[in-house]
Amino acid sequence: MMEWHWTILHKRTTQLWQLRSTIFNVNNNPLKIKIMRKQMQAIYRRGMAVVAMLILGVYNVMAQSSAGIDQATTEVNSYVDPVANLIIAIGAVVGLIGGVRVYIKWQSGDQDTQKAIMGWFGACLFLILVGVVIRSFFA
Incomplete structure (x- = not known):
């Protein structure tokens, strides 16, 4: 019975790996590389904005008077x-x-x-x- 669970897990992992390969497969195409780079920069900017908001929020909470x-x-x-x-x-x-x-x-x-x-x-x-x-x- 344990083998059955492992085979399902292996099958799902293989499917996810194949899906990742098809999504991120740029094949040295300059246009795809440029699009991918812009997407990654947008994600990085959003992440940095969230981190900055968290830091400022914590700073404002800690800066309140007693x-x-x-x-x-x-x-x-x-x-x-x-x-x-x-x-x-x-x-x-x-x-x-x-x-x-x-x-x-x-x-x-x-x-x-x-x-x-x-x-x-x-x-x-x-x-x-x-x-x-x-x-x-x-x-």
């Missing part, structure tokens, strides 16, 4: 405190729910109460620390 970056920084900093407070509030709510669930397990006499305490305490501690770390990261 006003946009300063505005983005102040906007992101304005969101930091509310997000940190929201995360701390979510941690408090999760802690209360966890405390109630642990109390219910403890009253019902479950054996895995200590595991539930550690899990809920770890989740609350993680959320509270994330709020503090976000606030200190953007300070």
